[in-house]
Amino acid sequence: MLKYVVRRIFQMIPVFLGVTLILFVLRIPGLLPGDPIQLIVGEKPLTPALRAQIEEKNHLNEPVHIQYAYYVSGIAQGDLGESYQKGRPVTDILFDKFPNTFRLALAGIIVEIVIGISAGIISAIRQYSFWDVLVTLSTSILVSVPVFWLGLLLQMFFGIRLKEWTGGAVFLPISGMGNPPDFVHLVLPAITLASVSTAYVARIMRSQMLEAMGQDYIRTAMAKGLTERAVVFKHALKNALIPVVTYIGIDLGVLMSGAILTETVFSWPGVGREIYLAVMQRDWPVVMGGVIVIVLIVMFINLLVDISYALLDPRIRYGGAAE
Amino acid sequence: MALLEVTNLKTHFTTRDGVVRAVDGVTFEVKEGHTLAIVGESGSGKSVTALSLMRLIPDPPGKIVDGRITFRGESVLGMNDSAVRSMRGDRIAMIFQDSMTSLNPVFRVGYQIGEALRIHKGMTRKEAHARAVEMLDLVGIPNPAQRARDYPHQFSGGMRQRAMIAMALACDPDILIADEPTTALDVTIQAQILELMIELQQRQGTAIIMITHDLGVVADMANDVMVMYAGKQVEYGKADEVFYRPLHPYTWGLLASLPRHDVDEKGTLLPIEGQPPSLIDVPPGCAFHPRCPYAQERCKREIPELREAAPAHLTACHFAGQAGFGQGAAGKGEGVA
Amino acid sequence: MSARRRKPGFPPDADPDSPKAAYRGGPDGEQTGGSSDYVGDDLANRPERTLWGDAWIRLRKNKLAIIGLVWILIVVTLTLSADFWVPQNFASPTSTDAGSLEAPSAVHPFGTDRIGRDVFSRVVYGARVSLAVGVLAVGISLVIGLLMGALSGYYGGLVDTLVMRTADIFFAFPYTLFAIALLAVLGPSYHNVFIAIGILGWPSVARVFRSSILSVKENEYVDAARAMGASDQRIIFRHIMPNAVAPIIVYGTMSIGGAIIAEAALSFLGMGVQPPTPSWGAMLSEAKALMVAAPWLTIWPGFAILTTVLAFVLMGDGLRDALDVKMKD
Numbered sequence: 004m005l006k007y008v009v010r011r012i013f014q015m016i017p018v019f020l021g022v023t024l025i026l027f028v029l030r031i032p033g034l035l036p037g038d039p040i041q042l043i044v045g046e047k048p049l050t051p052a053l054r055a056q057i058e059e060k061n062h063l064n065e066p067v068h069i070q071y072a073y074y075v076s077g078i079a080q081g082d083l084g085e086s087y088q089k090g091r092p093v094t095d096i097l098f099d100k101f102p103n104t105f106r107l108a109l110a111g112i113i114v115e116i117v118i119g120i121s122a123g124i125i126s127a128i129r130q131y132s133f134w135d136v137l138v139t140l141s142t143s144i145l146v147s148v149p150v151f152w153l154g155l156l157l158q159m160f161f162g163i164r165l166k167e168w169t170g171g172a173v174f175l176p177i178s179g180m181g182n183p184p185d186f187v188h189l190v191l192p193a194i195t196l197a198s199v200s201t202a203y204v205a206r207i208m209r210s211q212m213l214e215a216m217g218q219d220y221i222r223t224a225m226a227k228g229l230t231e232r233a234v235v236f237k238h239a240l241k242n243a244l245i246p247v248v249t250y251i252g253i254d255l256g257v258l259m260s261g262a263i264l265t266e267t268v269f270s271w272p273g274v275g276r277e278i279y280l281a282v283m284q285r286d287w288p289v290v291m292g293g294v295i296v297i298v299l300i301v302m303f304i305n306l307l308v309d310i311s312y313a314l315l316d317p318r319i320r321y322g323g324a325a326e
Numbered sequence: 327m328a329l330l331e332v333t334n335l336k337t338h339f340t341t342r343d344g345v346v347r348a349v350d351g352v353t354f355e356v357k358e359g360h361t362l363a364i365v366g367e368s369g370s371g372k373s374v375t376a377l378s379l380m381r382l383i384p385d386p387p388g389k390i391v392d393g394r395i396t397f398r399g400e401s402v403l404g405m406n407d408s409a410v411r412s413m414r415g416d417r418i419a420m421i422f423q424d425s426m427t428s429l430n431p432v433f434r435v436g437y438q439i440g441e442a443l444r445i446h447k448g449m450t451r452k453e454a455h456a457r458a459v460e461m462l463d464l465v466g467i468p469n470p471a472q473r474a475r476d477y478p479h480q481f482s483g484g485m486r487q488r489a490m491i492a493m494a495l496a497c498d499p500d501i502l503i504a505d506e507p508t509t510a511l512d513v514t515i516q517a518q519i520l521e522l523m524i525e526l527q528q529r530q531g532t533a534i535i536m537i538t539h540d541l542g543v544v545a546d547m548a549n550d551v552m553v554m555y556a557g558k559q560v561e562y563g564k565a566d567e568v569f570y571r572p573l574h575p576y577t578w579g580l581l582a583s584l585p586r587h588d589v590d591e592k593g594t595l596l597p598i599e600g601q602p603p604s605l606i607d608v609p610p611g612c613a614f615h616p617r618c619p620y621a622q623e624r625c626k627r628e629i630p631e632l633r634e635a636a637p638a639h640l641t642a643c644h645f646a647g648q649a650g651f652g653q654g655a656a657g658k659g660e661g662v663a
Numbered sequence: 664m665s666a667r668r669r670k671p672g673f674p675p676d677a678d679p680d681s682p683k684a685a686y687r688g689g690p691d692g693e694q695t696g697g698s699s700d701y702v703g704d705d706l707a708n709r710p711e712r713t714l715w716g717d718a719w720i721r722l723r724k725n726k727l728a729i730i731g732l733v734w735i736l737i738v739v740t741l742t743l744s745a746d747f748w749v750p751q752n753f754a755s756p757t758s759t760d761a762g763s764l765e766a767p768s769a770v771h772p773f774g775t776d777r778i779g780r781d782v783f784s785r786v787v788y789g790a791r792v793s794l795a796v797g798v799l800a801v802g803i804s805l806v807i808g809l810l811m812g813a814l815s816g817y818y819g820g821l822v823d824t825l826v827m828r829t830a831d832i833f834f835a836f837p838y839t840l841f842a843i844a845l846l847a848v849l850g851p852s853y854h855n856v857f858i859a860i861g862i863l864g865w866p867s868v869a870r871v872f873r874s875s876i877l878s879v880k881e882n883e884y885v886d887a888a889r890a891m892g893a894s895d896q897r898i899i900f901r902h903i904m905p906n907a908v909a910p911i912i913v914y915g916t917m918s919i920g921g922a923i924i925a926e927a928a929l930s931f932l933g934m935g936v937q938p939p940t941p942s943w944g945a946m947l948s949e950a951k952a953l954m955v956a957a958p959w960l961t962i963w964p965g966f967a968i969l970t971t972v973l974a975f976v977l978m979g980d981g982l983r984d985a986l987d988v989k990m991k992d
Binding site: 017018025143149152159260261283 | 828829831832835836837838839840841843844845847848920924927928931932933934944947950951954955958961962965968969970972973975976977980
């Protein structure tokens with residue numbers, strides 16, 4: 004098991020370096036709009052002395068590969084550079100915003116688990132019923148919905164119209180996290196973010212349940228005198244959940260990296276929105292730092308999911324047959 | 327009164343293509359501590375018969391449409407759900423052909439064996455586990471305490487089948503139904519498993535219903551034999567009778583196609599010509615007539631009744647028991663003397 | 664009470680007249696046994712069927728897929744012919760009576776936007792951008808992806824590792840962020856949008872194609888061809904590709920839907936198609952601030968995206984079922 008983990012980590016390293024390389028290449032002066040030195044300086048007048056000083060500090064005079072080395076070693080030490088716009092270290096900015104994105108993603112996962120898994124189970128138990136048809140159709144439809152449009156619609160309906168209809172009494176907030184951050188503000192953004200994934204979870208849960216319920220061991224369990232409920236929820240479910248749990252695990256990373264659209268629509272102060280604003284303002288260190296952080300987190304989550312899968316399925320955890 | 331009495335059982339399945347008459351009128355009984363062998367090709371209805379006894383027929387599409395099943399005097403078909411569930415696993419237990427797929431891969435073997443004990447005998451986890459270890463020992467698995475904590479995929483094929491037997495016998499049922507328990511196993515292991523079953527039967531007094539297509543298996547174990555074809559019962563009687571004085575042409579075919587090591591002829595295997603019929607579109611008259619070398623006009627029109635053609639030996643053939651039937655009259659259809 | 668053991672089988676007999684002999688076909692032993700229900704003759708008379716013909720027949724039966732196909736055809740026809748029938752000029756305010764932010768009416772079925780443009784015409788013209796980007800982006804992904812996948816799958820070894828590692832790097836990036844970064848470098852515009860989406864899409868295509876090739880490569884007929892002296896290139900094109908193509912067709916169709924959504928998202932964020940070219944995503948961006956005052960601005964472009972993408976998804980689903988050789992009827 005330990006060997007497996009170590010091996011996986013070794014595989015991840017070149018990929019991570021590749022990511023940094025691509026980001027670095029993008030940052031080469033001339034490629035991205037805006038003179039980086041000018042951007043750093045901002046409004047202040049740019050004297051040659053100042054320019055020289057900045058170039059020195061940022062190693063801009065060195066050959067490209069040296070710059071890259073500085074860049075990577077910086078990352079290894081946790082230094083992602085300084086924001087052009089704000090002058091603060093990128094790491095500070097990101098760590099400020101990162102918990103917000105994590106909260107949102109976590110809320111999304113909870114939605115997925117609660118709605119997705121139950122919908123999938125009900126759909127499988129009552130195959131071909133109205134509920135089943137609903138689940139199957141809605142998965143196709145949800146996949147085709149642009150997430151940000153869904154967010155807009157939810158805002159429009161639950162935020163604004165609902166408020167009108169109930170004379171301001173009942174509504175869901177549509178912007179920001181609340182001050183202090185509260186649960187109500189999480190509802191709409193979380194649903195928006197998780198919508199497509201929930202559809203997938205329901206679909207996978209359904210097909211896994213159907214497959215499990217068609218297995219021979221179900222017949223054996225019935226032959227032992229178990230109730231139908233015990234058979235479905237103990238014997239079938241435990242088998243069906245394994246792939247679903249792995250999917251949800253991976254989805255945590257997906258949600259975190261994909262939150263940018265939802266955060267923009269709902270003005271949610273998270274990492275995604277921060278990166279987006281930085282792009283608009285040409286604040287490249289923030290952009291690149293943000294991408295690196297997200298990539299690292301997603302890789303880490305995927306590794307955890309891999310390990311947990313091996314732990315969950317006894318066929319993998321304990322090897323083959325013994326005499 | 328016998329332990330289990332089945333009268334005119336009919337189980338049909340309603341499918342898109344028509345009604346599948348999987349079991350179409352079988353009558354038999356199982357006595358305390360005895361072994362009944364149900365023999366037939368794939369699709370003859372033997373497994374469906376067994377599942378019907380436990381009321382494990384999925385509805386839809388299947389349904390027991392006729393007949394009576396009486397267990398210890400009580401009507402099985404009349405039981406409510408709760409009574410059926412308490413019967414299953416406790417007084418009638420079943421083991422299946424494929425032990426790998428019949429055991430749940432994500433639960434430990436000891437847990438699965440103990441499950442019936444927890445449900446039917448009210449044991450605690452610990453008690454059930456201890457008893458499961460005992461059962462594993464009983465079926466001859468070495469290191470049972472260790473093994474009980476293993477998962478099914480960690481067992482070899484033969485051991486898994488033993489574990490299934492342990493699971494079935496945990497509550498000391500009156501009847502053990504074994505659906506092709508050795509078909510998927512190596513020949514040497516087959517023999518071991520059968521030995522085990524015989525031994526356990528002697529020790530615990532369990533009646534066994536052995537379902538198989540392999541007459542060799544039956545020869546060692548059965549008190550009574552029932553031969554099935556196309557959902558119908560074609561022969562039924564004591565094992566010796568059916569083996570040494572078979573009455574039905576299908577049984578003759580089955581016996582003739584047995585590989586024999588004491589035959590000094592060229593000894594080619596003689597499978598019966600043709601295929602088993604579709605159970606939706608059963609041939610008219612005697613279902614076996616398309617493949618029967620002795621078929622006559624009457625066989626194509628009239629369904630033969632199950633009758634006692636010899637003492638305590640029933641068969642469903644128009645000509646069974648008639649003098650000279652099956653001897654020298656092959657193929658000519660000149661009437662049987 | 665177990666039965667005593669006995670030897671299996673019929674009592675020994677060398678009697679040629681025994682029933683056993685009947686089955687052997689002894690001296691008199693022709694079988695009289697009944698009818699021969701042999702179905703074989705039927706098979707020879709069946710009409711000729713090819714894989715594609717088969718698939719087309721199955722696809723026709725799938726109602727949802729046909730609805731998808733029909734809808735796409737409708738959209739394509741409407742948008743390509745738009746110049747001929749769209750009454751209002753989409754790029755500038757209409758001539759006389761239209762004011763800004765008018766609610767939907769007979770004259771303006773989808774209402775007008777802030778500067779008086781007819782939303783309906785903008786939606787129709789917007790289809791051009793979406794469809795073009797969808798098809799072109801997927802085209803680029805396919806070209807790069809098929810090539811990489813083919814090299815990777817066929818040659819294996821170091822080539823395979825290199826290509827797959829590169830794909831991994833692409834997969835590691837969060838999609839939207841990477842697209843934004845690319846567009847920041849390339850500069851937001853109509854052309855760069857489909858280039859960016861195309862570039863981001865190749866790894867998935869390569870992966871799918873590679874696994875297709877790997878499974879086909881194992882097949883014997885490739886060995887047979889090689890034994891006949893066929894060159895690598897010939898093997899790839901004539902033998903492997905036709906069989907590996909089916910999953911690609913399915914994937915490609917469904918990716919068009921994904922590309923359309925990606926373009927909409929990028930335009931929504933301002934990184935895609937620039938005004939005044941109408942793009943559904945950009946229209947939604949404008950609509951956000953006016954959500955209260957003019958809900959039609961939000962509803963209709965989004966609905967257009969939904970239906971178009973759904974059509975591709977349904978068609979993709981239908982194609983997958985139709986081309987699945989394992990699902991014989």
